[in-house]
Ligand SMILES: Cc1ncc(COP(=O)(O)O)c(C=O)c1O
């Protein structure tokens with residue numbers, strides 16, 4: 001398993017993360033356990049901030065909370081000076097309760113509920129990213145009622161087909177997100193936003209998908225947007241303040257993945273935008289991005305205990321773990337691939353092909369298909385699965401009434417609980433006993 005950040009093999013030959021032996025983490029916090037390498041998150045953010053910088057325009061990085069969000073994570077994001085992208089009332093409320101500055105919050109969603117728009121306007125968040133025409137009337141109505149004006153970006157779909165899994169593409173002519181750049185009445189929508197007394201139209205947003213390795217797709221998207229900004233300025237005299245490029249920067253999951261260092265991708269985007277700005281002279285002032293996975297993905301490791309090993313007559317070897325698709329649905333949903341190791345034997349090269357399977361009542365409850373673990377792997381061993389920092393905790397479920405694992409942050413030899421492990425009482429706390 002490729003190790004990132006502070007993960008290493010310690011003097012006892014065990015995997016350690018943030019200076020804490022993974023076996024000690026298991027003793028204290030049990031399994032399954034999500035472990036987040038705090039230092040790696042912090043250094044990744046620092047690298048991004050350093051690379052995503054221009055002397056020609058302002059830059060902002062908003063962390064996409066959907067990747068991994070807890071109150072502690074929000075505090076970390078705040079301390080690092082990033083903005084926050086939220087996509088529901090629940091995420092917005094978490095940010096509000098965590099004391100995150102609302103002037104650094106951006107709200108997304110293709111079907112924002114009236115009460116979510118009301119919360120956003122009331123809290124005084126920075127930007128609502130308008131996803132479709134119906135939403136404009138909703139925002140205007142809320143602003144009229146509250147006597148406020150709301151800054152918005154319009155999410156456009158530049159029709160760029162990035163090479164990533166079909167389910168995590170968000171651009172293309174049939175996408176559920178945003179308004180196509182090729183939609184005939186786009187210009188009328190822009191005019192409507194620009195003329196609305198309740199709306200401060202700031203510019204455009206786009207997000208072409210997730211886990212994208214080739215930076216050329218971001219460049220293609222930027223090119224389409226800048227061409228459109230030029231047209232807007234020439235035809236309507238509208239000068240756009242902000243362009244938000246979304247997130248989507250790919251990370252390493254398994255052998256063969258070769259993402260460009262994030263700082264190189266971001267520098268490329270800056271260089272290209274500076275060139276576009278010089279070429280078109282459209283007077284825009286601010287470039288934003290919204291990375292999620294590239295901030296937390298490699299920083300997460302999930303620890304499980306092996307409960308059984310089964311050799312099938314068909315020649316497949318299953319290693320059963322005490323979690324599964326309830327804590328990581330990505331393999332079932334996107335055919336995601338991961339690497340794993342046995343925590344007290346991470347470098348053993350005498351391996352065999354295994355299927356790392358969960359304990360849920362579903363044949364597709366697999367974390368790793370065709371993985372490798374030592375032949376010596378046995379019941380009671382602790383298995384670590386790498387790069388589970390993004391979209392695992394946040395996509396966890398209670399299927400089969402599984403409890404959500406604890407999340408711990410590790411740094412400088414200390415582990416801190418970010419989310420306590422659920423217990424069976426938590427599972428029934430909202431159930432009502434009604435008369436039959
Ligand atoms: C609008 C928007 N912004 C940002 C992100 C974050 O993407 P990623 O985690 O791939 O950086 C997403 C998720 O794909 C998204 O839909």
Ligand SMILES: N[C@@H](CCCC[NH3+])C(=O)O
Pocket residue numbers: 066168170210211330334390391
């Ligand atoms: N949840 C997806 C990516 C995020 C999609 C959000 N637009 C994944 O795990 O890869």
